[in-house]
Amino acid sequence: MKHKIVFMGFILFLFTVVVAFSNTGLERLDNSEFQNPHRPGAVFEHDDHNEMAEIDDCAVCHHVYEGKKLVEDESSEDSLCSECHSLKVTPENSIPLDVAYHKRCRSCHFEANKGPVLCGECHIKL
Numbered sequence: 057m058k059h060k061i062v063f064m065g066f067i068l069f070l071f072t073v074v075v076a077f078s079n080t081g082l083e084r085l086d087n088s089e090f091q092n093p094h095r096p097g098a099v100f101e102h103d104d105h106n107e108m109a110e111i112d113d114c115a116v117c118h119h120v121y122e123g124k125k126l127v128e129d130e131s132s133e134d135s136l137c138s139e140c141h142s143l144k145v146t147p148e149n150s151i152p153l154d155v156a157y158h159k160r161c162r163s164c165h166f167e168a169n170k171g172p173v174l175c176g177e178c179h180i181k182l
């Protein structure tokens with residue numbers, strides 16, 4: 057019994073070490089939608105970011121459109137950006153996924169004069 061507990065403790069210790077070192081501690085956006093991404097996924101700590109940037113309206117990022125018209129007071133946080141923004145321009149989507157992200161994220165940082173605007177500040181090396 058005692059051996060078993062010590063063994064389990066050891067496994068737990070190993071697990072913690074592996075998790076601690078396999079992860080830089082930064083939360084990143086999932087970039088798997090992009091085939092062969094050129095850059096490491098952008099750093100984005102969702103809740104902390106929005107709190108720090110004082111964004112309380114989810115629709116600032118998770119918007120809803122009807123055709124080409126923005127629908128006010130509705131949000132789409134249950135959808136991924138890629139569900140509407142395909143990689144390439146199509147008749148339904150004139151804003152490809154990378155442009156959608158850069159336009160949303162970087163433009164606000166430019167305008168607010170706060171937050172990262174350089175490539176390597178968002179696509180931080182793994």
Ligand code: HEC
Nearest residue numbers: 085087090093094095097098154157161162173174175178
């Ligand atoms: C404000 C943050 C931010 C900045 C600054 C930024 N990006 Fe991005 N970029 C993103 C996000 C978010 C995505 C979409 C998901 C992902 O890749 O993490 C993305 C996606 C991309 C993609 C498509 C995915 C891939 O890896 O192939 C490329 C290429 C890219 N960015 C290049 C750049 C370059 C070059 C610059 C500088 C001129 C830059 N980005 C600056 C946030 C940023």
Ligand code: HEC
Nearest residue numbers: 086102106111112113114116117118133134135136137138
């Ligand atoms: C600054 C932009 C921004 C704001 C503001 C924001 N989000 Fe998000 N959120 C994102 C991005 C980017 C993702 C990742 C989307 C993707 O991978 O396609 C995401 C993902 C999510 C997801 C997971 C979606 C999924 O299907 O996996 C949920 C849930 C979510 N957000 C809820 C919220 C809620 C609730 C609010 C408001 C309180 C909010 N978000 C505000 C940018 C934002």
Ligand code: HEC
Nearest residue numbers: 117118121123124132135136137140150151156157159160
């Ligand atoms: C329910 C579908 C849908 C979802 C989900 C969605 N979008 Fe959009 N988005 C659209 C449509 C439609 C347009 C208008 C396209 C046009 O004008 O051709 C648009 C336009 C945009 C624009 C340009 C207009 C503007 O507001 O600046 C940006 C940037 C953008 N989306 C970013 C995002 C990001 C980032 C996400 C994920 C957090 C996202 N979108 C999720 C449908 C969606």
Ligand code: HEC
Nearest residue numbers: 098099100101105108109111160161164165168170171172
């Ligand atoms: C409506 C404005 C706005 C939008 C949209 C926005 N940001 Fe920001 N972001 C800010 C502000 C403001 C700060 C600086 C907060 C501070 O330092 O007080 C910031 C800071 C950051 C930082 C540095 C601090 C941290 O959380 O690590 C990163 C990284 C970042 N943003 C990534 C993103 C990405 C990726 C997106 C798009 C998915 C995004 N931001 C969309 C306003 C915005």
